[in-house]
Amino acid sequence: MSSEDPSSSLDAAALLSAATPARRWWRSPRLWVALAALALALLALWFWNTSQQRQAAPVYQTEPLARGTLARTVTANGTLQPVRAVNIGSELSGTVRTVHVxxxxxxxxxxxxxxLDTERLQDQVRHGRAALAAAQAQVALAQASQLEAEATLREAQAQLARLQEVQRLSGGKVPSAAELDTARAAAERAQAALERNRANVLNAQAGVEQARANLSSHETNLGKASIRSPIDGVVLARSVDPGNAVAASLQAVTLLQLAQDLRQLELQVSVDEADIGVVSAGQPATFTVSSQPARRFAGQVSRVAFGATRADNVVTYTTTIRVENQDLSLRPGMTATASIVAVQRDNVLLVPNAALRFLPSDPAGAAPGGGGVLASLLPRLPAAAPRVARIDPRPGQRQIWVLQDGQPVPLQVSTGITDGRQTEVSGEGVVEGLAVIVSQGRAGGAGRP
Structure with a gap:
């Protein structure tokens, strides 16, 4: 068996490795997965930023200028009173015998x-009549004495005249000087007695007048025991019953209270010192009472007091409103809340008071100049403050904002009266139907007044 050479095996592997080409970096699957994930993240960030900018875009709520009637009213509270009320009392002390009403x-x-019980008063009248009769008797006695004195005077004067005639005829021989002096003295004494009796007659006559005056006073008191009504009206209050004792003092005790005519009433309200300058007689007014809250009653200012009332450091002026009460639905003592029409303007341009308080501002989070994904990632400079038009410092000059081409534009106006919700305006460019901004908001948020 032939064995292989190890070196030849290594050479063959090297040749095979050299023949196979190397993989490029851009063909790596991981790289493309990472790039795709980054693209998706940037796309999501762009969508989120676009949505935020859309929500941060300002949205203006407007109301058109309209013509109408505007009234400045003064509100005050008060109490209904009769036009004329009379407190009935007694000048005499005594016991009440009968009450007829x-x-x-x-x-x-x-x-x-x-x-009132009249027994004591009748005794005083009888005593007064007796005193008058006694005084008249004294006058008769004095007059009789005067007649006697006149007769004595005539006698003395006649005696003196005879003696003087005898003296003339006798040439002064008779009568003697003593007899003449005695006759003269008797005549003078008779004259003095006559004068004294005349004074007695005058004194007796004065006594008669005094007795007659006392009798008249007693009769007057007897008449006052029957207390009568001084007016045509109705009984409002009664604080006495038969058998009650009445003690007259420096101030008469009130037994009954009368009202002249309940079809005519007065509403007395307290107007604050800040509003009294626009209130005057003749102005119309309306008011409500708790017993009929859904009904408004009409009246007219009849009097504005010059004197002030101070309570808890609050200064008010009593103002009287004349009220018609033909159906007698109103009663004295009712508490009422009145609205006095101090000034009224007809067919004027009206703007909501929210428009006078409105001031536009840049929405938070808005991109300063558009941008994109990159701009949303870069740091931003602080937003510039909103540009506000200069307001005329003269009284009655205010500023409103109107919407033109989707942008707020300031407009200077002259203001008139206000009722707390709307204000009268006028000026150049102020026309009916003009869109006035009353609040500002964002597309995804609530408005800001």
Whole structure:
């Protein structure tokens, strides 16, 4: 058996290896798998970046300018009151004997409402009449004394005249000087007595007038024991019953409360000092009450008080609103919330107040200038601040933003009154139907006012 040469076997293997060509690097399957995976990753990143840019694109919500009526109202709270309310009291002390009316009873002027016990008052009237009769008797006595004094005076004067005549006829021999002096003194005493009696008559007559005045006072008090209604109206409140004692003092006790006419009421509201400057008499007003929340009652401002009321460092002014209450659905004492129409504008352009507060901003995450996959991977510079138009500093000048070719454009306007939701605007370029931006959002997010 012939053995093979080992060296010859090695040479043959080398020749076979040299004859077989080497595999190229780009034919490696792993390389192409890795490149395909990288391409898919970049494509996914591009799609994600495009989606983010689409969601970050600004979306503007607009509302068109429209014409309408706008009113500035002043809101205030108050209480309904009768136009005229009267508190009925008693000037006299005593015991209530009879009460003729009750709550809600209609009354007429002069009608007796209640009566006090009159026994003591009647005794005073009888005493006054007796005192008047006594005073009149004193006048009669004084007048009789005056007549007596007049007769005595005439007698003394006649005696003096006779003596003077005798003296003349006798040539001054008779009567004596003493007799003449006595006659003169008697005449003077008679004159003084007459004057004194005249004074007594006047004094007695004055006593009669005083007694008559006292009697009249007692009779007046007796009449006041029957308390009568001073007005036509209705009884609102009653705080007395038969048998109650009434003690009159410096301030009369309120026994009954009357209202003149409940078909006419007044709503007295407290207007804040910040709003009182636009409130004046004659302005229309509406109000609601808790008993009928779905109904709005109409009224008109009749008076605005100059005097202020301060409570807890809040200054208010009482404003009176005249109210018609023909169906008697409103009652005194009800609490009401009133809206006074201070200023009203008709057929004016109105803009939502959100448009006056709106300010556009660059959306976060937006690409500064387009780009692509590479641009999305590169670091970005900070976004530039939004360009804001200069606002006129004059009062009443504001700025709104309108949408033109998909971009926000500032527009300066002059503002008027506002009701808290809409504002009157005017100015160059402000026309009906103009699209005004009220909020800004993103395609995939909520709007920003």
């Amino acid at each position: 009750d709550i809600n009873d209609p009354v007429r002027r002069g009608q007796v409402l209640l009566e």
